[in-house]
Amino acid sequence: MDAPRRRYRMFVDDEWVDSASGRVLTSVNPATGEAWAEVPEGDGEDVDRAVAAARKAFDHGPWRTMAPIERGKRLRRLGELIAENAAELARLETLDNGKAIRETLGVELGAIPNWYHYFGGLADKIQGETVPLGPDFLNYTVREPVGVVGAITPWNSPLLMYAMKLAPALAAGNTVVVKPAEQTPVTALELAKLVQRAEIPAGVVNVVPGYGESAGAALVRHPDVDKIAFTGETATGQAICREMTGNLKRLTCELGGKSPNIVFDDAEIANALRGAMAGVFVAAGQTCVAGSRLLLHERIADEFVARLLERVRRIRVGDPLDPQTHVGSLVSREQQQRVEDYVRIGEQEGAELLCGGRPREEALARGCFFLPTVFTRVRNSMRIAQEEIFGPVVCVLTFREEEEAVQLANDVKYGLAAGVWTGNVKRAHRIASRIRAGTVWVNNYRRIHFASPFGGYKLSGFGRENGLEVIREYTQVKSVWVDLGAEIPDPFPA
Numbered sequence: 001m002d003a004p005r006r007r008y009r010m011f012v013d014d015e016w017v018d019s020a021s022g023r024v025l026t027s028v029n030p031a032t033g034e035a036w037a038e039v040p041e042g043d044g045e046d047v048d049r050a051v052a053a054a055r056k057a058f059d060h061g062p063w064r065t066m067a068p069i070e071r072g073k074r075l076r077r078l079g080e081l082i083a084e085n086a087a088e089l090a091r092l093e094t095l096d097n098g099k100a101i102r103e104t105l106g107v108e109l110g111a112i113p114n115w116y117h118y119f120g121g122l123a124d125k126i127q128g129e130t131v132p133l134g135p136d137f138l139n140y141t142v143r144e145p146v147g148v149v150g151a152i153t154p155w156n157s158p159l160l161m162y163a164m165k166l167a168p169a170l171a172a173g174n175t176v177v178v179k180p181a182e183q184t185p186v187t188a189l190e191l192a193k194l195v196q197r198a199e200i201p202a203g204v205v206n207v208v209p210g211y212g213e214s215a216g217a218a219l220v221r222h223p224d225v226d227k228i229a230f231t232g233e234t235a236t237g238q239a240i241c242r243e244m245t246g247n248l249k250r251l252t253c254e255l256g257g258k259s260p261n262i263v264f265d266d267a268e269i270a271n272a273l274r275g276a277m278a279g280v281f282v283a284a285g286q287t288c289v290a291g292s293r294l295l296l297h298e299r300i301a302d303e304f305v306a307r308l309l310e311r312v313r314r315i316r317v318g319d320p321l322d323p324q325t326h327v328g329s330l331v332s333r334e335q336q337q338r339v340e341d342y343v344r345i346g347e348q349e350g351a352e353l354l355c356g357g358r359p360r361e362e363a364l365a366r367g368c369f370f371l372p373t374v375f376t377r378v379r380n381s382m383r384i385a386q387e388e389i390f391g392p393v394v395c396v397l398t399f400r401e402e403e404e405a406v407q408l409a410n411d412v413k414y415g416l417a418a419g420v421w422t423g424n425v426k427r428a429h430r431i432a433s434r435i436r437a438g439t440v441w442v443n444n445y446r447r448i449h450f451a452s453p454f455g456g457y458k459l460s461g462f463g464r465e466n467g468l469e470v471i472r473e474y475t476q477v478k479s480v481w482v483d484l485g486a487e488i489p490d491p492f493p494a
């Protein structure tokens with residue numbers, strides 16, 4: 001018999017409530033196929049309620065006007081509470097999305113509290129400037145919060161996504177309505193419990209689970225939402241952009257990627273191998289920055305691929321709650337099907353499938369497991385080299401000259417990230433400057449840090465998260481002019 005399901009209510013105005021419609025959303029553990037949690041399925045009416053609470057908290061609540069250092073303390077408290085509850089949060093995240101516990105607990109929950117600590121520390125340092133306009137005027141700028149933020153997030157790293165949005169938004173004095181992905185609604189609601197314990201006032205954070213087309217779209221359309229902070233697929237980001245031409249609210253879009261990971265023949269091969277593996281197989285390749293296009297210098301390609309295959313065969317795919325497991329489950333059957341479809345497309349296009357390419361069956365038949373997959377003989381024009389697969393699939397391409405590597409790296413519609421592995425420091429910087437992507441890692445891969453700006457070029461989106469840079473996204477600048485005694489000229493002299 002299945003274990004009893006956990007039941008949640010949504011979090012609006014500091015209260016735990018059911019959806020207006022009474023409908024519920026079920027979260028399925030993709031590693032077992034079991035429905036394990038139920039949350040309210042929010043729609044337009046619930047979004048209205050949450051936005052009204054966030055609006056009221058912004059316009060009349062104590063958050064925006066509270067001494068910034070006090071806001072900062074509460075954010076740091078939230079970070080501490082997340083750290084204290086890391087094991088349970090990681091377990092629930094893994095139940096929701098199937099990612100290996102060594103990733104959710106060992107990597108993500110280890111880092112997430114730092115977002116709240118860093119931005120908590122920044123809350124009282126968000127300041128304006130004085131602008132020299134001469135003796136007649138004092139002109140100064142004030143950075144003010146934008147207002148009510150709608151945060152719409154994907155399923156692949158939910159708690160990290162909330163940290164990247166909530167921590168800076170709240171530090172700047174905004175209020176937020178979070179719409180988590182329908183596949184992974186649980187940890188946003190768990191986080192809301194900690195928001196309450198951190199004494200973040202009523203209405204400052206609200207969580208409305210629901211589907212993108214209903215709850216997400218309602219948030220995008222809502223006239224009282226001042227900004228949408230979106231992370232998800234490029235196609236969804238484009239749909240949101242179209243929708244927002246009607247209301248012109250602020251928007252940041254963190255979208256998809258198809259990132260090149262370039263290895264030169266003078267690289268430290270052992271490190272590059274680890275970077276290639278981490279780039280595309282950790283989290284089963286379900287990361288926006290996946291190094292899914294591995295560009296190898298032709299002199300080292302054969303040996304590199306042989307060593308890669310040997311390492312890939314030792315990746316332990318299985319029960320994501322087992323700390324020994326390297327790679328857990330994909331998030332859903334749909335995602336598993338999508339990855340399988342791309343493997344078939346790659347074969348039809350003439351790429352050579354060296355390993356993987358199919359779900360992991362045997363004892364794990366009920367889960368959405370997929371074996372790490374390596375394609376060689378890939379041409380850059382193939383769909384598997386151009387489209388985001390979002391699974392554990394790496395496409396190997398080769399190059400002869402540096403120029404060719406740059407061309408291949410940039411010949412894709414995305415521009416989220418890139419890796420370059422070389423012992424030649426001049427080349428490293430040359431390539432870093434020529435790659436059209438928001439992040440370039442030299443001799444490392446897949447590093448994200450709260451202090452370092454992150455975001456896309458091209459169809460990977462616009463706006464930046466993390467670091468001082470993100471504060472611009474959650475504030476607006478007011479310019480104040482003070483007359484210092486100059487006579488006001490008569491505009492219509494006699």
Ligand code: NAD
Nearest residue numbers: 153154155180181212216217232233236254255256257288
């Ligand atoms: P998705 O676009 O399907 O969904 C993301 C969120 O948008 C979900 O909450 C969904 O409910 C909501 N949504 C869907 N349609 C909507 C609509 N019409 N209006 C408003 N909201 C809507 O993405 P996904 O499948 O959940 O996530 C995977 C994608 O996210 C990949 O493309 C990945 O590259 C991208 N991603 C990007 C980053 C980044 O920082 N650039 C980080 C993580 C994931």
